[in-house]
Amino acid sequence: MKPTDGSAPPGILVDSRLCTACRACELACHYHHTGAFGTARSSIRVTFDADTGAVGIIFGESCDGCRGEPSPFCVRFCAPAALRLTP
Template identity: 40%
Template structure:
């Protein structure tokens, strides 16, 4: 059974810096380009609140000790909680 790294998201702590997007895009394509990130931070147009989503291209940074998005999250919004068995 495959194991995947899991993170928790506390959106109340997010300051919108988008460091997670930069770290992810560099991991994926060796370029700092948020449009190539598997994690997205955006502002809800209706209320102006920050929202965060992780899309299916996320691989959990298998060659790293923890997902880089959580490693470089300066606000503590993203926290690495460990590995869980992948049910797929």
């Protein structure tokens, strides 16, 4: 995955303080791209530093905002609401 400049795609707000690093967004994104569960083709990556507890959420260039769907899968399946749609 080639990362973007670190910013989320237009329309998505990221609050990494709420992220639990469950990686449901990665699974949902991979499913959008392939129709199967996995993480290899995900356009989003969650990083977790066990020493500091820091969480990072990185979007790749392949993110299409789940074009053709009512809302991005990563937002839809983010239980702690670390990913949200902009108002």
